[in-house]
Amino acid sequence: MRLTVIGTGYVGLVHAACMADMGHEVLGVDRDADRIAALSRGTVPFYEPGLHGLLNRNLKSGRLRFARSLADAARFARTHFVCVGTPQQADSHAADLRFVDGVMDELAAHLRDQQGWALVVGKSTVPVGTATRLADRLGRVAPLAEIAWNPEFLREGFAVHDTLRPERLVAGVVSPRADATLRDIYAPMVHAGTPFISTDPATAELVKLASNSFLATKISFINAMAELCDAMGADVVTLAEAVGQDPRIGHPFLQPGLGFGGSCLPKDIRALVARAEELGLGTSVGFLREVDEINMRQRLRTITLAEQLAGGSFADRNVAVLGAAFKPGSDDVRDSPALAVADGIRCQGARVRVHDPEAADRGRAVLPALQFTLDVPKTCEEADVVLHLTAWPEYGAIDPAELAAVVRRPVILDARHTLDAARWRSSGWRFRAFGRPSPDDPPDGAW
Structure with missing residues (x-):
């Protein structure tokens, strides 16, 4: 299956490399030109055991590549994982959702141009109610697209292991098609016995x-x-x-x-x-x-x-x-x-x-x-x-x-x-x- 992973930080890069290692064709997307250039050369910008070999193996196989444009992402695949950061706001304890909102707004315009069903899967950690708010926002621009939420449970230092052999998979979906898509993506894990919890x-x-x-x-x-x-x-x-x-x-x-x-x-x-x-x-x-x-x-x-x-x-x-x-x-x-x-x-x-x-x-x-x-x-x-x-x-x-x-x-x-x-x-x-x-x-x- 073709997938995009938007955001190549700790969560995004590990997810992209692991999905490619499972056999999917993956496009990693990030605005940072220097980071994209380094990743395309096989250089990991942070320390995470096992990730360097995983990245280079999948670059060499051709299953993993990188780009800067969300337009490229919309053309490349129908399923998009959003893995951008949600830091604490500077002036409060609430989550800063600017990066998630920005990706959704820009991606929505490109998905509208593609004129077909698409699934946008949030992996970023967000306050309850964010997916519903973003679904309304996305639907006004790209009515054929829908949102699901698939939180990550990675431990830094064990992120590759936790992605390839997770303790559980959680999918917040609103349609059988979204549920089936995520089950297909994670089929090797589900077949290996990983619990797949489908919910709202x-x-x-x-x-x-x-x-x-x-x-x-x-x-x-x-x-x-x-x-x-x-x-x-x-x-x-x-x-x-x-x-x-x-x-x-x-x-x-x-x-x-x-x-x-x-x-x-x-x-x-x-x-x-x-x-x-x-x-x-x-x-x-x-x-x-x-x-x-x-x-x-x-x-x-x-x-x-x-x-x-x-x-x-x-x-x-x-x-x-x-x-x-x-x-x-x-x-x-x-x-x-x-x-x-x-x-x-x-x-x-x-x-x-x-x-x-x-x-x-x-x-x-x-x-x-x-x-x-x-x-x-x-x-x-x-x-x-x-x-x-x-x-x-x-x-x-x-x-x-x-x-x-x-x-x-x-x-x-x-x-x-x-x-x-x-x-x-x-x-x-x-x-x-x-x-x-x-x-x-x-x-x-x-x-």
Whole structure:
């Protein structure tokens, strides 16, 4: 089947490459001329494991190509996936739908000229009711076209896997023809046993927001428990393990630490609250405001604890930060808790060095005032405190004894709970983590 994918960011490029790998003919469309040129050469503009090989394999086969024009898209296919961004508005918590609206308006004119049935499939995360609004807008210009909504559930770092082997497929459709078209597109997955949930567009839109809101709630819940554990001398890691044994709760996302960031969870919970308030239902999702506040408070708690570990002040202190990406397996620094903490410490007078195996260039572009280094020993040279803020596997493999030789004070805060505390302590390090007892802590003032 012929498909277009409009927007070649994280979601769009992965979707385009995976659809081509499944045997479809795919045209990826983006206004950015430099990006289109790079993609056509086989260059991926961001880090996503497995995507480079997938892109080049399908470019070589001829099943995947790129263009800048929506007129080309309308001529190329009858099914169009819209994968443009829906960031948070600059002056509110609501979603900014300018890019979705712009694509729909421009595409509608070209679909009218083609004079035939077409299916426009939204994959962008949008407030409930957007598909209905856009369907009315599209219908006035191109009455033979219709809209469906097919949310994505990708995890950065696992996006290729999640696209080719999804846990579920959700299709918000208004006609049997749209439903049949999407089932044909995803036939290999459906035949392999992936649940295909066909519903109305509003429910499909809400599925994505509800899923992310629930995951965010689990993270903030366990971080709230970590605060209680710190106050009571309990161990949040053991608590999470015990709570997660209940199959109604489960272990995924019960991971205490610095909290969530990135381009999805923070903006999605805020957008859901904003939309609920528009509908007069703000109190129904009021708990999500506290979920957001707990998450943001973790960043401040990290800065406060780092200051204590640095001796009570950041003045004339060197702070080493391990991690800039919002999560391992990605170079995405959008709303990165690690970068927020690093910059917050810098603003309080510390000299801050940052290391990340993939996200250093993107971090430098966002926060040029921070110093980014190429290797961990250089980052930690003469450090008064080391902060582990992104759970890259490389950091778990560090030899703490070797690193102790380059720091000024062997003190580390593991804000991701992925380092081996016993190993670090046995190498002479003062080791701290939220919600965990710290038997090696000296009396107040000894540091």
